[in-house]
Amino acid sequence: MNERSLPRQASRKPSNLHTALAKRILACAAEKQWSAGFHLREAEIARAFEVSRTPVRAALGLLAEQGAVEARVNQGFFLARDGKDLEAAERSLPSARDEDIIHAILRDREAGRLPENLIETDLLQIYQIGRSALSKVLLRLAEDGLIKRRRGHGWSFVPSLASPEAREESYRFRMMIECLGLCEPSFRVNQPAFARSRAAHDAFIADLDHTPSAERFFEINAGFHAMLAACSGNRFVVQAMEAQNSLRRLTEYADYGGLDREALLRSCREHLAILDALEQGDTNWAATLMRQHLTRAPR
Numbered sequence: 001m002n003e004r005s006l007p008r009q010a011s012r013k014p015s016n017l018h019t020a021l022a023k024r025i026l027a028c029a030a031e032k033q034w035s036a037g038f039h040l041r042e043a044e045i046a047r048a049f050e051v052s053r054t055p056v057r058a059a060l061g062l063l064a065e066q067g068a069v070e071a072r073v074n075q076g077f078f079l080a081r082d083g084k085d086l087e088a089a090e091r092s093l094p095s096a097r098d099e100d101i102i103h104a105i106l107r108d109r110e111a112g113r114l115p116e117n118l119i120e121t122d123l124l125q126i127y128q129i130g131r132s133a134l135s136k137v138l139l140r141l142a143e144d145g146l147i148k149r150r151r152g153h154g155w156s157f158v159p160s161l162a163s164p165e166a167r168e169e170s171y172r173f174r175m176m177i178e179c180l181g182l183c184e185p186s187f188r189v190n191q192p193a194f195a196r197s198r199a200a201h202d203a204f205i206a207d208l209d210h211t212p213s214a215e216r217f218f219e220i221n222a223g224f225h226a227m228l229a230a231c232s233g234n235r236f237v238v239q240a241m242e243a244q245n246s247l248r249r250l251t252e253y254a255d256y257g258g259l260d261r262e263a264l265l266r267s268c269r270e271h272l273a274i275l276d277a278l279e280q281g282d283t284n285w286a287a288t289l290m291r292q293h294l295t296r297a298p299r
Contacts, residue, residue: 018143020216021059024049026068029083040069040077047192050200050223101127101137106146109157110251118147118155144215146250160250167251170244175294177240178225179287186233187283193227194275201268208261217264218249224271228278267297 025045029038040060046053060077063069070080079086104127108114123134138155141147147155161167181187200220222245229241270293277286 018055018058018062021049021051021055022062022066025059025063026083026086029079030086032083034079034083036079036082038079038083039075040079042076047196048199049203050196051219055219101129101133102141105137105141106250110160110162112162114157116157117150118157120154144249158250159247161247162251170247171294171297173240174225174244175291177237178228178294179290181229181232181234181237182278182287182290183283184232184234184237187231188233189278190227190231193231194279197224197227198272198275201272205265205268208265221267221271222248228274231278267293270296 025040028048042053042056042060045060046056049056060069061071064071064077068080068086069077071077105114105123108126118138120131120134120138123138124131127134129137138147142149142155145158147157150156161170197220200223204217204220226238226241226245229238232238270289274286274289274293277283277289
C-alpha cells in the first residue's frame, strides 16, 4: 500500500469519555463484523453515539496508538484488523480506576470542601494518592474541561454553578428558555437528530445494569437539551443553552456520579417522552413535560 500513516502525536492520558468511546467503537466493530480496512468515519460515529466529533477523534487516536486502527493522511481512520479480532485491543485500553478519585474531587468542590485554586501538594495529602496517579487524574479533569492550569503553577476549577442559589436560578432560567423554545413558531423537529438521540438514550438504558458513566450521561443529557434548543430556530435560545451546558459541566459531573440506576432511568424516560410529544406535534404537552423534568432534576 502507498498510503502513508499519520504521524503519532505525543501520547497523553486519555479521559474516561475517550476510553469509553474507544471501547464502544471496538464493540460496534465486533458486533457488525467490520473487516480490516473498514473506514471509520468520525461524523457517522459521532451521530451514532450522540457526541461531538472532537471526542470521537480522540477515541480513534487512542485506538490508533493501540494498533487497532490505522490513521491515513487526508483519508481518516480505518480498521487495522477484522472486528472479530479486536478483543485483545479492547482489553489493553486503560481502565477507569481513577474515576472514584475524580468524582471525590468534584463532590468535594461542590460541597465547598475544596477551594477554587488547587495545590497539588494539598491534594496528595487529602486523597492519599501518589504523585503520578494525581497527575493522571488532573490531566483527565483538564481534558474534560473541568479544571484549567493557572499561570505559574497549580490548577483552578472552571466557573460553575457552585451554590444552591445559583443552581436554582439556572434551572428556573432553563424552564423559561427551554419550555418556551419548544413553542417557538420556528420550531421544527429534526428527525435524524431525534433518531440519534433516541438511539443514544436506548443504548444507555440497556447498559444501566453495568456501571453507568457520569461522563457519558452528561454528554447524552447535554446533547438532548442542545438539540432541542437548535430545533427552536432561535439563535438566542441556542446561545443560552450552550452557556448553561458549559456552567453545568462541573456541577453535574459530580451529581451524576452519585445518581442511582432508577434516577438515571427516569431522566432518560422523561427525555424520550418529550421526544414522543414533539414528534406527535404536541408542543404544549412537550413544554409541560420539560417543565416537570427540570423541576424534578437534582439540584
